[in-house]
Amino acid sequence: MIGRWLWAAVAGGLFGFGLVLSRMIDPRRVQGFLDLADWDPTLMLVMVSAVSTTMIGYRLVLKRPRPVVEDRFQLPTATAIDGRLAMGAVVFGLGWGLAGYCPGPALTAAVLGFREPLIVLAGVAAGSLLFDLYRRRAGRKPVR
Amino acid sequence: MIEGMPVFQALGGGVLIGLGAILLMLGEGRIAGISGILGGALTGERGDRGWRLAFLLGLGGGGFLASVLGLAAGAERTGYPMVLLLFAGLAVGFGARLGSGCTSGHGVCGCARLSPRSLVATLVFCSAGMLTVAALRMAEVLS
Secondary structure (H helix, E strand, O other): OHHHHHHHHHHHHHHHHHHHHOOOOOHHHHHHHOOHHHOOOHHHHHHHHHHHHHHHHHHHHOOOOOOOOOOOOEOOOOOOOOHHHHHHHHHHHHHHHHHOOOHHHHHHHHHOOOOHHHHHHHHHHHHHHHHHHHHHHHHHHHHO | OOOOOOHHHHHHHHHHHHHHHHHHHHHHOEOOOHHHHHHHHHHOOHHHOHHHHHHHHHHHHHHHHHHHOOOOOOOOOOOOOHHHHHHHHHHHHHHHHHOOOOHHHHHHHHHHOOOHHHHHHHHHHHHHHHHHHHHHHHOOOOO
């Protein structure tokens, strides 16, 4: 049990340290990347670096029959590129641009005592609850 | 633009983020998607919560360590309109659930797996974010 949690904690630790080191907890950097009128490429460098590292690492790791502490790899199985995916990304991107915070940096910055991400996180919690309500209502509709 | 670009911090930070994602896959066999991990930690099944909470505690701990080393200096913004922050959070929370992922799940892990869904989601949320920031400029919230 401890081993299981330790893997996750160390993984989270590297992730959080990386978010701070790369300045991604600064919402002005994030909005700067999204600002074509005065473009700041920092976020792009972070993404290119993180994605290429992960790509190489996943190739090696996924050759194993199973992960170290669990019995199987749990990779997403959905393949549909549909309206739900696109609408979700549009709404997410709207919020991301509006504040310059997404969930990872918001959580990390909140732990450092930053005030703004606390408000963002309150919104995230409300948005997630709203989604549960929406899905429950949407789930009832096709019955008729 | 904020003066200067932290090239080495950006590349080094990206490598660490990638190593975190790799380690979570190697140990737990899971994708490092923060919104999914957070959602499951709050409302998921009991037995599935431990590793999620551990990851989130680690996330805060790693960030805290970096800030103790002075790496977070000057990263806090203040004075941004509160109503925008709240509405932004609402959209981020709702959108991440509807689109099954955020910047980490789709943007880092999904793109690293060359998942077509994640590549599309990443392109779409970056475009939507760019339009939003352009609108903020027009409304003179950003200058």
